[in-house]
């Protein structure tokens with residue numbers, strides 16, 4: 001049993017070689033294909049980021065126009081999806097619905113089922129990036145009982161998502177450029193993050209040669225958890241609870257609970273396996289938060305004030321300082337999403353929409369790697385020694 005390295009939680013095991021995303025956790029640095037996240041979030045949009053992740057380079061104007069055209073060609077989903085969606089309860093969690101809907105895509109496209117075929121992978125990649133906003137918006141419309149809005153391909157990727165979320169057949173949704181830009185930035189900041197739990201899940205699932213849509217559905221399922229993508233929803237719920245308890249005045253009391261290991265209470269949106277410094281995405285998200293709140297005249301948003309107060313205490317408190325716990329991407333993203341009008345239970349679905357680009361890029365990279373093998377971890381066996389089955393009457 002001593003033959004294998006035992007590394008629970010993969011603290012020191014590299015599961016693959018990858019050339020996509022680089023994180024320097026001590027410096028708090030994040031690069032997609034060598035480009036700093038700050039520059040991508042400021043100078044590029046999500047379509048350019050997707051192109052970068054998938055093909056390795058930022059597009060030139062022609063490549064960008066072609067790529068965007070290709071994506072917009074695939075924004076609709078099969079009408080049958082409506083019937084599948086109808087099987088869910090109206091109060092189903094959007095991530096439960098998304099796990100189902102993305103998995104269901106694998107039943108529709110017989111020209112993109114073979115993960116080992118580069119053409120199949122390519123078309124599956126485009127379909128997934130194109131259809132995720134449509135599916136998230138459909139899940140939302142279903143839960144509130146409104147008709148689905150078809151995608152509008154003259155809008156930007158983010159603008160189209162806002163349209164499908166908030167327009168109705170009786171009323172256009174006028175897309176505010178500031179909100180559209182903020183949402184696009186949320187997408188870029190969430191696009192990839194090397195071998196996190198959901199990406200590793202997608203790789204492991206895909207390594208068996210399964211259908212590419214099914215592999216991404218596995219990623220959606222993993223992302224749902226509050227230790228991972230579900231932290232944005234959990235963080236906003238936490239802020240709302242503190243607000244109900246009395247707001248900024250109760251921050252000290254709440255922090256005592258967080259520091260008490262027996263309480264089971266964590267400061268959601270804080271801490272990271274890799275970052276032992278400020279998560280650069282959190283910094284950008286905080287800036288975006290300020291811009292969006294200013295645009296909407298919500299500078300005094302109580303939840304933003306609360307988040308700032310929690311962060312201030314945490315950055316000075318020995319509990320957090322000694323453990324190198326800093327805000328992560330989820331700490332401010334919920335406040336931005338909420339200001340845009342996205343309801344809390346949908347936050348993680350928006351994360352999944354954006355992360356689909358990274359998942360698919362990582363899946364492509366894995367299958368294209370000549371050293372790729374099915375992922376098959378070993379174990380240290382701790383169970384019973386060999387023994388004989390007794391007849392049931394004598395047990």
Ligand code: CMC
Pocket residue numbers: 009196226227228229230231232258265266267268269270271272273274323325328329330
């Ligand atoms: N609040 C209070 N204490 C914390 C927190 C927190 N948010 N995060 C870590 N700690 C403590 C933890 O209890 C442990 O203390 P000790 O050494 O005394 O046992 C120490 O800090 C190290 O933490 P860990 O749990 O061993 O670290 P990990 O790398 O296994 O977990 C994490 C990382 C992100 C799961 C964890 O920090 C956490 O649960 N954070 C809250 C949830 C969250 O915000 N998740 C989002 C992650 S970022 C993006 C994403 O994936 O969505």
